[in-house]
Amino acid sequence: FFFKDTATPEIYTRSIVGSVRCVQETEKGEVTSAKGISIEDMKFHQCVSLRRFDKDRSITFIPPDGVFELMTYRVTENVNLPFKLYPVVQEGASKVEVNLKVKALFDNSNSATNVVVKIPVPKNVVNVKHFSNSGKAKYEPENTAVLWRIKKFPGETEYLVRVECDLTPTTSDKQWVRPPISMEFQVPMFTSSGLRVRYLTVIEKMGYKPSKWIRYITKAAQYDQRTVSYTHLRAHETSLHLVCRLLLEKK
Numbered sequence: 583f584f585f586k587d588t589a590t591p592e593i594y595t596r597s598i599v600g601s602v603r604c605v606q607e608t609e610k611g612e613v614t615s616a617k618g619i620s621i622e623d624m625k626f627h628q629c630v631s632l633r634r635f636d637k638d639r640s641i642t643f644i645p646p647d648g649v650f651e652l653m654t655y656r657v658t659e660n661v662n663l664p665f666k667l668y669p670v671v672q673e674g675a676s677k678v679e680v681n682l683k684v685k686a687l688f689d690n691s692n693s694a695t696n697v698v699v700k701i702p703v704p705k706n707v708v709n710v711k712h713f714s715n716s717g718k719a720k721y722e723p724e725n726t727a728v729l730w731r732i733k734k735f736p737g738e739t740e741y742l743v744r745v746e747c748d749l750t751p752t753t754s755d756k757q758w759v760r761p762p763i764s765m766e767f768q769v770p771m772f773t774s775s776g777l778r779v780r781y782l783t784v785i786e787k788m789g790y791k792p793s794k795w796i797r798y799i800t801k802a803a804q805y806d807q808r809t810v811s812y813t814h815l816r817a818h819e820t821s822l823h824l825v826c827r828l829l830l831e832k833k
Contacts, residue, residue, distance in 0.1 A: 619776050623656040657775040664688050664769050664800055671760075678704060680745040682763065686737045694735040694769045699743070701728045702761040707747045714743040735767070769800040 626632065627643065627650055634642040643652065668683040680701055686694060697717070703710065703726060710721040710728060717732035728745050735741070779796055 619657060620659050621655045621657055621777075623654070625654045627652050657777075660776060662687070662774050662776060664694065664772060664774065665765060665767070667763060667765070669763055673758075676749050676751070678707075678745075678747040678749065680743075680747075682743050682745075683740055684735075684743075684765075685740045686735055688737040688769060688772050690736060690738040692737045692769065692771055694737075694767045695733065696766065696768050697732040697735045698766040699730040699732075700725065700764045700766075701730065701743070701745055702763070703727060703745065703747045704749055704758045706750045706752050708750045709748040711746040712743065714741065716741040719743055719745070765802055767800075767802050771798045772800045773798055774800060 629643045631642045670681040672679045712719040719730040
C-alpha cells in the first residue's frame, strides 16, 4: 500500500494532506507513526478496526480485493520540505534576468531524481540565454519557459541557474503576469509528514507466505514559488504541493 502526502505550506502555515492506499490482497497489517506525529482529520476504510486503533493507535485491517484507500489524514506540524528555492528576478523594458538557487534540504546520503525546474519567461521574448552549474537547461517556446532538468540532485547540495531574456517592444499596456517557478522531482526514502512504518504484521491462515518490503517515495504534484517584487529583488513562497508516497509491497 501507499502513503501519499500532499503538502501545502503557505507563508505562515504548512500542512500535509495525505492518504494511505492499499494494493494487497489477503493481508492484515498494523501501521503507526514513528515519533508520535499529530495527525488530524483521519478517515478510515470500513475494513479498519476502529476499536484497535482507539486502543493502541495501530491500524489493523482485513483488506478487500483490489485497490482501496485505507486512510486519509492531515499533518500540520513539523512539515519537512525537500527543497528550497531562492529566486532573484530583475525586469527591465527590454530584458528579464532570473538568477535561481535551488537547495536540497534532505540528508546528503539521499538523492532526488528526475528533477525539473520550470522557469516562466515573458511571451514577447526574442532570445534566451541560460547558464547552469548542473544539469541541462532548455528554452521551450510551447511552454513559454526554460526547463532545467537535473537527473540526480544529492541532498544538502545547491545548484544555480541564470536565465537572460531579450524582449521585443510591445504596444500593450498590460504588464506581464509573473507565473510561479515550479518543480517536479522524486525523493526516495523521504516523507514530508515524517510518517513511518514501525512494523507490519501479516496474518495468513491459508498457508500463503508473503515477502514484505518497504519503499518511501516523495513526489512533487505542484511545487511552486512566486516572486513578489522584481524591483527590490525579493521573493517568498506562496504555495507548494508535494506527494509523499510510501509503498509497501509483497512478492
